[in-house]
Amino acid sequence: MFGHLYKYRLLGLVRRKELIFWALIFPVILGTLFKAGFGSSSSIAEEFSTIPVALTIEQEDTLSTTFIDTLEAASFNEDTPMFSITTVSNAEGSDLVKAGTVDGQIIYGDTISLVFSSSGLNQSIIKIFTDTFQQNSSVYMEVMTTDPSKLSEVMSVMSSDISYLQEVSLGGEKVDSMLQYFYALIAMACLYGSFLGLQNAEDIQANITALGARRHITPTHHMKLIVADLLAAFTVHFTNVLLVCAYLRFILKIQIGSQPVYFLLVCLLGSIIGVTLGLFIGSVSRRSPGLKVALSLGISMVFSMLGGLMFSQLKYIIEQKAPIVNRINPVALVSDAFFSLTVYDDYQRYASNLIILGSMALLLTVGSFFAIRRGRYASL
Amino acid sequence: MVVKVNNLVKRYKELVALDHMNLEVEEGEIFGLLGPNGSGKTTAINCILALLEYDKGSIEVFGKEMNPNTYESKKQIGVVMQNVAVFEELTVYENIDYFCGLYIYDKEERRQCVKDAIAFVGLEDYVKFLPKKLSGGLLRRLNIACGIAHKPKLIILDEPTVAVDPQSRNSILEGIQKLNKNGATIIYTSHYMEEVEQICTRIAIIDKGKNLALGTKEELKSMIKTAETIQLEILDFPEALLPGVRELPHVFKASYDGKKLTLHCSKGKHNLIRVLDYMKANEVSVGRVYTELPTLNDVFLEITGKELRD
Numbered sequence: 078m079f080g081h082l083y084k085y086r087l088l089g090l091v092r093r094k095e096l097i098f099w100a101l102i103f104p105v106i107l108g109t110l111f112k113a114g115f116g117s118s119s120s121i122a123e124e125f126s127t128i129p130v131a132l133t134i135e136q137e138d139t140l141s142t143t144f145i146d147t148l149e150a151a152s153f154n155e156d157t158p159m160f161s162i163t164t165v166s167n168a169e170g171s172d173l174v175k176a177g178t179v180d181g182q183i184i185y186g187d188t189i190s191l192v193f194s195s196s197g198l199n200q201s202i203i204k205i206f207t208d209t210f211q212q213n214s215s216v217y218m219e220v221m222t223t224d225p226s227k228l229s230e231v232m233s234v235m236s237s238d239i240s241y242l243q244e245v246s247l248g249g250e251k252v253d254s255m256l257q258y259f260y261a262l263i264a265m266a267c268l269y270g271s272f273l274g275l276q277n278a279e280d281i282q283a284n285i286t287a288l289g290a291r292r293h294i295t296p297t298h299h300m301k302l303i304v305a306d307l308l309a310a311f312t313v314h315f316t317n318v319l320l321v322c323a324y325l326r327f328i329l330k331i332q333i334g335s336q337p338v339y340f341l342l343v344c345l346l347g348s349i350i351g352v353t354l355g356l357f358i359g360s361v362s363r364r365s366p367g368l369k370v371a372l373s374l375g376i377s378m379v380f381s382m383l384g385g386l387m388f389s390q391l392k393y394i395i396e397q398k399a400p401i402v403n404r405i406n407p408v409a410l411v412s413d414a415f416f417s418l419t420v421y422d423d424y425q426r427y428a429s430n431l432i433i434l435g436s437m438a439l440l441l442t443v444g445s446f447f448a449i450r451r452g453r454y455a456s457l
Numbered sequence: 458m459v460v461k462v463n464n465l466v467k468r469y470k471e472l473v474a475l476d477h478m479n480l481e482v483e484e485g486e487i488f489g490l491l492g493p494n495g496s497g498k499t500t501a502i503n504c505i506l507a508l509l510e511y512d513k514g515s516i517e518v519f520g521k522e523m524n525p526n527t528y529e530s531k532k533q534i535g536v537v538m539q540n541v542a543v544f545e546e547l548t549v550y551e552n553i554d555y556f557c558g559l560y561i562y563d564k565e566e567r568r569q570c571v572k573d574a575i576a577f578v579g580l581e582d583y584v585k586f587l588p589k590k591l592s593g594g595l596l597r598r599l600n601i602a603c604g605i606a607h608k609p610k611l612i613i614l615d616e617p618t619v620a621v622d623p624q625s626r627n628s629i630l631e632g633i634q635k636l637n638k639n640g641a642t643i644i645y646t647s648h649y650m651e652e653v654e655q656i657c658t659r660i661a662i663i664d665k666g667k668n669l670a671l672g673t674k675e676e677l678k679s680m681i682k683t684a685e686t687i688q689l690e691i692l693d694f695p696e697a698l699l700p701g702v703r704e705l706p707h708v709f710k711a712s713y714d715g716k717k718l719t720l721h722c723s724k725g726k727h728n729l730i731r732v733l734d735y736m737k738a739n740e741v742s743v744g745r746v747y748t749e750l751p752t753l754n755d756v757f758l759e760i761t762g763k764e765l766r767d
Binding site for chain 1 (some may be wrong): 503506507510529531532536538540544546547551554555558559562606702741
């Protein structure tokens with residue numbers, strides 16, 4: 078019985094050309110255009126600008142001078158120094174961080190400690206830089222004591238090491254600077270599952286379509302129909318997203334999906350959030366079907382834009398100015414989950430993104446069920 | 458009793474869609490709900506199907522109070538909606554199989570039911586067609602097949618012939634009679650009096666949500682004064698003769714519109730002969746002559762004071 082419902086819903090959704098266009102073909106076209114537009118521009122250095130940092134020296138010694146020299150010498154490329162340094166007291170540095178004037182404060186004392194007011198790529202770079210310096214500081218000390226004449230040579234080697242970090246992520250992946258666009262694109266494709274959810278909502282409500290009415294008067298339990306439809310939509314859309322990812326990975330040769338299980342889990346939750354978002358819009362809104370499609374498309378586009386699809390830095394600006402937006406934007410969450418895997422190497426952050434996505438999907442589903450579970454209608 | 462509607466009231470804010478409606482549908486009959494558009498036919502059907510909330514009254518189907526969870530009763534009901542309600546992206550066979558599967562879970566039994574339904578509506582040559590490839594008439598047939606494939610005991614057809622060509626309409630009406638002969642009780646709503654007259658064993662005439670009259674077509678026709686309507690095409694009929702026409706036996710109403718003289722007669726024999734004799738005696742030339750027994754439209758006209766098609 079359930080298999081019967083599921084099978085035909087699956088067939089119905091797969092054959093709906095307009096749904097498949099938005100959920101599969103459109104992201105594929107957009108991905109192809111991205112690839113064509115960006116071409117070989119894949120150096121991360123071309124993407125990043127100098128990071129403003131506050132530097133507080135609490136303990137002056139030979140190594141602190143070396144640290145300052147290294148900090149000043151670090152660069153993304155010949156024209157772009159990595160850091161713009163403001164040397165301040167501890168309190169002043171803290172104020173600058175709070176005001177957002179600098180992306181972070183480096184306090185050089187017994188150890189090197191950092192102060193951030195938000196998290197992002199720039200903060201990650203500062204952390205990587207200082208961690209690497211500390212790891213190599215023993216080498217400095219040894220060279221200074223044994224053969225100070227070779228210090229400049231060692232510094233040079235160390236600087237090149239730090240420069241190398243521009244292209245290597247914490248996750249050990251070689252990072253393509255354009256990756257963030259493709260992550261946002263996959264996230265957008267996930268959200269386009271809203272069209273399938275919207276279709277489900279329309280086909281189940283007796284006061285919206287004749288089809289909904291016909292299904293409503295059958296002896297099949299309403300909830301069984303809703304669940305079968307929903308599972309079919311999840312299946313179709315998850316497959317859509319996988320096909321988009323496969324196209325990006327194997328045809329366009331974009332470096333995604335290096336941790337397949339974790340990567341697929343993000344895709345699955347992304348697909349679920351897309352479908353449930355559409356189901357929710359279709360269930361609670363009393364507008365015309367055309368308007369609901371426009372609403373669904375509009376919401377998906379706005380989320381995608383804020384998630385960095387059109388302008389990658391927007392996501393980071395939002396992270397600094399209004400981080401809550403990134404915590405509730407499904408595109409930002411999906412994209413950030415991908416980054417957590419490949420760039421930040423931060424599984425806690427990855428899990429946090431997935432938990433938020435899952436909670437949102439649950440809320441949307443429960444909200445939709447309450448809206449469409451009714452037995453009788455006031456009007457048809 | 459298959460369906461019993463008692464004192465049903467349904468309001469849409471100020472509008473009273475059903476005004477204390479009462480209906481009783483017996484097993485094995487084709488029960489017609491006849492009324493103009495907006496009279497409350499579909500609202501009544503939707504209430505019976507537990508789709509619509511109502512303000513007052515009760516509805517029993519197969520002896521049980523009807524509500525959205527009356528699944529046992531729902532299993533025995535087949536519905537053909539006014540609007541075609543099929544999946545655009547499923548073929549004819551898949552659509553019928555899908556809807557049949559909502560009632561019948563056994564695969565073998567369902568396969569046979571679907572086959573029978575396809576044969577019944579004559580869609581054997583179109584099983585792999587998508588609905589968009591079907592003509593209006595074939596689409597209506599598919600709509601019917603989806604509603605009756607599970608062989609229900611009660612079939613509700615809500616204006617199934619709207620926008621259907623005459624040939625398909627006849628085929629649909631014959632099919633409904635065949636379903637009835639096979640044992641199904643039918644509730645048939647329409648604003649086409651000819652259809653209702655042709656197939657229904659009992660008819661309820663409704664208007665403004667009220668059940669105005671109920672009975673067999675003969676019983677309904679006997680409720681009104683008109684027993685025969687005579688029409689004569691006459692050019693230049695002298696108006697001075699009109700009072701004389703009205704005084705003819707059994708004639709209770711006569712009017713002339715410049716081309717046609719219309720006479721309404723109560724029960725009695727040889728009305729036409731007497732009228733023609735009167736015209737001959739007064740040297741009035743008569744063109745075509747029509748005489749007809751009362752129709753349901755006459756019944757509706759006399760009860761409500763307006764034409765059924767108004």
